[in-house]
Amino acid sequence: MSERRSTLIALGEGVYTVPEVARILKRNGVTESKVRYWLEKRLLGEPIRWGSRGRPHLLSFQQLLKVRTIQRLRDDGFSLQRITPAVRKLSSYLWEHLFAEEWHALTFFHAERGHIGVMDSQKRAIVVETGQWIMPETLQELEGYLRQTHEEWVRREVDIKGFSRLVSNARVLGGSPTIRGTRVQTSFLAYMTEGLGADEVLDMYPRLDREAVNQAVEFESQQPLAA
Amino acid sequence: MIVLMDEDLSSPVLAARLNSLSGESGCTFQTLPEHAEGLDDADLPQVCLQEGAVALLTHDKSDFGAEISVQQAVVTAGVSVVMLRLPNDKTQRPDLNFLAGRIIEHLPDIVEALAGAQESLLITVRKDKVNLRNLPDLLRQRLS
Numbered sequence: 195m196s197e198r199r200s201t202l203i204a205l206g207e208g209v210y211t212v213p214e215v216a217r218i219l220k221r222n223g224v225t226e227s228k229v230r231y232w233l234e235k236r237l238l239g240e241p242i243r244w245g246s247r248g249r250p251h252l253l254s255f256q257q258l259l260k261v262r263t264i265q266r267l268r269d270d271g272f273s274l275q276r277i278t279p280a281v282r283k284l285s286s287y288l289w290e291h292l293f294a295e296e297w298h299a300l301t302f303f304h305a306e307r308g309h310i311g312v313m314d315s316q317k318r319a320i321v322v323e324t325g326q327w328i329m330p331e332t333l334q335e336l337e338g339y340l341r342q343t344h345e346e347w348v349r350r351e352v353d354i355k356g357f358s359r360l361v362s363n364a365r366v367l368g369g370s371p372t373i374r375g376t377r378v379q380t381s382f383l384a385y386m387t388e389g390l391g392a393d394e395v396l397d398m399y400p401r402l403d404r405e406a407v408n409q410a411v412e413f414e415s416q417q418p419l420a421a
Numbered sequence: 422m423i424v425l426m427d428e429d430l431s432s433p434v435l436a437a438r439l440n441s442l443s444g445e446s447g448c449t450f451q452t453l454p455e456h457a458e459g460l461d462d463a464d465l466p467q468v469c470l471q472e473g474a475v476a477l478l479t480h481d482k483s484d485f486g487a488e489i490s491v492q493q494a495v496v497t498a499g500v501s502v503v504m505l506r507l508p509n510d511k512t513q514r515p516d517l518n519f520l521a522g523r524i525i526e527h528l529p530d531i532v533e534a535l536a537g538a539q540e541s542l543l544i545t546v547r548k549d550k551v552n553l554r555n556l557p558d559l560l561r562q563r564l565s
Contacts, residue, residue, distance in 0.1 A: 203564060205463040205494055209486030243564070250485060365461040368490030370483075375459045377428035381483035385507065389515040398432040398517065401458065 203242060206350060208255030208364030215258050218362050218371060220416060221355040224265050229253075232264055237281050239289075255350055255364035256293055259343055262352075263292070270336055271328040280322045287312070287320050288340075297344045302333035357413050359406045371413065373406045383407055384414035422535055424503060425474035427491070428453050428460070430520075438521040446528050448535075450478065462490045466498030475535050476501040476544070478524075489563065492543065496556050501535060501542040508548070527551045 203209055210218075212233070216226040230251075232238050238257045245251035253261075264281055272280050281288075291300060291314060298314040305311040305321045310328060313319035346352045350364040354371060360380055362369045371380040378399070383406075386395050392407050426436060431452040439450040453460070457468050469477060477495050481488070481504055492502055505524060507515055523546060524531070530551045534544055541556035 203489060203493060205490060206461065209489055211485050214484050214486060252486070365463065366459065367462065368484075368486035370487035377453075377459060379429055379483070379487065382429045382480065385483075386515055389513075394516070398434050400433070 203252075203368075206365045208253075208258065208350070208362075208369035209242065210253045210255070210258055210369055211250040212253070213250075214370070215253055215261055218258065218352070218354055218369075219262050219265065222262055222265050223269065224261055228265070229261055232261065237264060237285065255352075255362075255369055256347070258352065258362070258369070259292065259347060260289065263288070263340075263343060266336070266339055270332050271326055272324050280324060283320065283322045284312070287318075292340065292344050293347055294344075295348075297341065300337055300340050302336060304328075304330075354413065357409045359409045360413055373402065373410065376401070378402065380410040380413050383410040387411050422447060422476075422532065423449050423451050423472060423474045424476045424478050424535075425469055425472050426450060426452050427477055427479040428458060429480060430478055430505070432517075435517060435520055438517055439524060442521060442525045443528060446532050448528060448532050462494040465491070465494040466500065469495060469498055469500045474500060475538075476503045476542075478503045478505070480505045480507050481545075489560070492556060492560055496541045496560060499541055501538055501544060502556060503531060503535075503544045503546065505546045506548070523548070 212226050212229045215229050216224050233241060233251060233253075238253070238260045241257065242252040242254055243249075267281065291298060298316055301313050303311045303313065308323055308325055309321050310324050310333070311319055311321040352362050354360040354362060359374055360371055361374045362371050366372055366377055367379060372378055373380070373383070383395065383402070386398075387407055387410070392404060395407060396402060396404060433452055436450050436452045443450070451472060451474065454468070454472065457464075460468060465477065477491070477500060479491060479502060495502055505520065508519065513519060527546050527550075531544055531546070534542055534551070534553050543554040543556045543559055545552040545554070
């Protein structure tokens with residue numbers, strides 16, 4: 195057997211195309227055009243591969259979490275015009291914390307007018323301009339979101355919002371949406387169910403249950419948000 | 422020779438049907454062992470080797486990342502991939518008869534290819550033929 199091997203992707207770190215990221219994060223409000231825009235603005239860091247004609251951009255699991263986090267910051271009041279500089283400033287700080295082995299809890303605080311500060315448990319802090327007032331409860335929720343995101347990073351698995359049985363696990367099928375705890379792709383399950391009906395599929399796959407099948411079908415039936 | 426079925430296709434009913442139809446081809450289809458449910462891609466090679474499998478049976482995935490990850494995983498163990506092209510479910514029911522029938526129809530070609538493989542192969546099972554590609558070369562091409 196030849197020793198020639200392809201080592202161009204790191205197994206376990208996820209391999210996502212832009213449409214796949216948008217599909218997984220659709221219910222978080224993410225669209226393909228947002229992902230492409232943030233990728234081009236270099237907010238997500240270097241992808242596994244830059245695409246070209248007929249060859250898709252390839253993103254990692256870490257970048258999927260970055261996309262969701264940027265969307266979350268937007269939802270929490272970082273305005274569209276200011277998100278880019280704010281995230282740029284946050285990135286070397288926030289990403290460093292999110293993707294570290296050890297979690298140092300992050301605390302947000304109001305700084306001068308139109309600015310938000312964030313500090314970790316070692317008292318390292320930065321201040322960024324948000325352009326608008328952000329409610330204290332929102333900041334508390336954001337802290338919880340970041341802690342949860344760090345946990346997802348460690349597990350390399352993210353829940354798919356609105357589908358309690360579905361996940362994207364970077365270690366399984368490169369992060370393709372699957373039934374939690376299995377290697378069964380939602381797309382395959384939906385395809386089989388479309389052709390055979392749920393009862394026949396359940397007969398063929400006794401390890402699965404109806405709720406998992408139903409969620410796979412519903413997830414696959416949703417179209418990505420318009421760009 | 423043993424062909425291990427990835428979890429998507431690991432239906433005991435399908436395995437039984439395939440094995441009853443495979444006759445004296447010398448090929449045995451085996452479902453993924455229970456302990457390997459939800460297995461990481463990186464652990465696929467080890468399971469293939471433990472089970473003595475020369476190939477992993479899978480289907481054409483709907484996304485690039487899934488296909489690449491599975492192919493890259495097994496290639497490290499020198500294992501081949503037998504990829505079943507699924508029909509359009511609007512024109513053909515992807516039922517047990519179809520899944521088993523398409524594989525069995527091309528089984529002599531699949532067995533011959535696997536028996537003579539010097540490197541991992543991607544064996545794509547289509548409606549009317551089987552395509553053979555050198556898997557390491559294909560991966561380099563797709564990921565460059």
